[in-house]
Amino acid sequence: MPTEKPYPSSRRTPPDVSIVMPCLNEALSLGPCVAVAQEALRVLNARHGLTGEVVVADNGSTDGSQALARKLGARVVGVPRRGYGAALSAGFGAAKGRYLVMGDSDGSYDFLDAVPMVEELMRGADLCMGSRFKGGIAPGAMPWKNRYIGNPVLTGILNILFNTKIDDAHCGLRALTRRAFERLRLNGSGMEFASEMVIKAALLKFEIAEVPTTLSPDLRDRPPHLRPWRDGWRHLRYLFMLSPLWSFIVPAGAIGAISLTVLLFAAAEWAGLTPPNGIFGNYWTILAGAGLTLSHLAMLMGITAQFYGVQSGYRQPGRITSRLAPVLTLETMLLSGVAVLTIGIVALAAITVFWSAHGFQAIGSVLPAVAGTALMTIGVQNMLGGFLLAVVCNNEAALLRGRSEPETVEPAQETPVAKAS
Numbered sequence: 001m002p003t004e005k006p007y008p009s010s011r012r013t014p015p016d017v018s019i020v021m022p023c024l025n026e027a028l029s030l031g032p033c034v035a036v037a038q039e040a041l042r043v044l045n046a047r048h049g050l051t052g053e054v055v056v057a058d059n060g061s062t063d064g065s066q067a068l069a070r071k072l073g074a075r076v077v078g079v080p081r082r083g084y085g086a087a088l089s090a091g092f093g094a095a096k097g098r099y100l101v102m103g104d105s106d107g108s109y110d111f112l113d114a115v116p117m118v119e120e121l122m123r124g125a126d127l128c129m130g131s132r133f134k135g136g137i138a139p140g141a142m143p144w145k146n147r148y149i150g151n152p153v154l155t156g157i158l159n160i161l162f163n164t165k166i167d168d169a170h171c172g173l174r175a176l177t178r179r180a181f182e183r184l185r186l187n188g189s190g191m192e193f194a195s196e197m198v199i200k201a202a203l204l205k206f207e208i209a210e211v212p213t214t215l216s217p218d219l220r221d222r223p224p225h226l227r228p229w230r231d232g233w234r235h236l237r238y239l240f241m242l243s244p245l246w247s248f249i250v251p252a253g254a255i256g257a258i259s260l261t262v263l264l265f266a267a268a269e270w271a272g273l274t275p276p277n278g279i280f281g282n283y284w285t286i287l288a289g290a291g292l293t294l295s296h297l298a299m300l301m302g303i304t305a306q307f308y309g310v311q312s313g314y315r316q317p318g319r320i321t322s323r324l325a326p327v328l329t330l331e332t333m334l335l336s337g338v339a340v341l342t343i344g345i346v347a348l349a350a351i352t353v354f355w356s357a358h359g360f361q362a363i364g365s366v367l368p369a370v371a372g373t374a375l376m377t378i379g380v381q382n383m384l385g386g387f388l389l390a391v392v393c394n395n396e397a398a399l400l401r402g403r404s405e406p407e408t409v410e411p412a413q414e415t416p417v418a419k420a421s
Contacts, residue, residue, distance in 0.1 A: 020095055034069065102175070104173075128209040132171050133168050262284050333389065
């Protein structure tokens with residue numbers, strides 16, 4: 001095996017491309033992976049004059065993987081924090097290239113497939129995904145439950161929640177620019193790192209490309225680190241964590257609409273506009289009051305999550321968020337909360353007066369009491385929500401101050417690459 005890099009590189013200038021491999025006891029498969037990665041760098045140099053490096057992000061191997069990687073000419077980065085995402089994040093952080101390629105070190109991916117990925121980045125893409133379903137999956141390379149259930153379902157949910165058009169959201173071979181990596185602020189430590197990258201790229205309106213890749217059976221003599229059910233849940237959890245629209249706001253709207261409908265029917269019956277003993281009775285009215293307060297709370301949580309994403313830099317403020325920001329100041333939230341709370345208190349006080357004036361006899365409808373209680377609860381929630389929003393937005397009274405014009409990602413200025421016909 002050669003001890004020097006067999007592809008052009010300069011010690012004086014940073015490399016253009018960094019191929020990063022997470023590694024945990026992969027001595028059996030690491031050699032072929034590094035060799036193919038170096039071949040991919042030679043191709044990129046021959047076509048575009050790009051230099052490169054191979055970075056092995058080692059997660060604490062005990063089988064000599066580190067020494068083998070150095071012998072083959074790769075640069076080893078020790079990563080004490082365990083996990084697929086932790087290794088890749090550390091590897092990307094230590095990489096010197098402006099184009100970053102990630103791929104497993106188990107021999108399942110052909111790093112020559114990364115050549116068109118880097119070319120897509122040179123054309124202006126921020127992130128380039130691989131598609132194993134378009135490139136081909138060799139027999140035995142992917143378990144049937146992953147191929148026909150896990151990947152299609154999770155990819156489909158991601159496309160629906162974040163309006164993407166990714167064919168294979170969990171392909172482990174992909175490339176992105178350094179600027180994109182820095183803007184994404186990835187923090188997932190496990191396999192959910194793959195979903196986090198795509199989700200945040202979609203939220204930031206990055207240009208996402210996709211090219212075919214192949215998947216082969218890995219070269220290891222042990223089971224893979226992937227745990228389908230555990231890691232599948234971690235992916236699914238991340239999808240909904242980063243989608244407050246579907247996790248909070250849509251359910252809040254549905255619950256609120258149903259609750260208001262029930263309360264309107266109850267109000268019409270109480271006012272004598274409809275016959276008594278109609279569709280909804282007192283129990284439904286009580287449930288509707290609870291549903292209305294729950295809807296308001298979920299809506300506040302969803303808005304807070306949206307603002308947190310913008311404030312953290314991985315989400316751009318949309319039209320609705322930008323319009324709400326000047327209105328949802330801490331002062332307006334407090335004043336509106338006090339106003340709604342006061343109305344609720346007055347309503348309950350009026351009910352008490354009416355009740356005492358009629359000898360404390362049972363009142364036929366619980367609607368007034370439910371409405372007053374719901375208004376009091378919503379008022380308090382509004383005031384507390386105002387403080388929470390202010391805390392999320394760095395203790396600013398005016399939310400998203402200075403964030404109305406988000407920074408845009410400009411692709412690196414590179415020599416244009418013509419698209420293949």
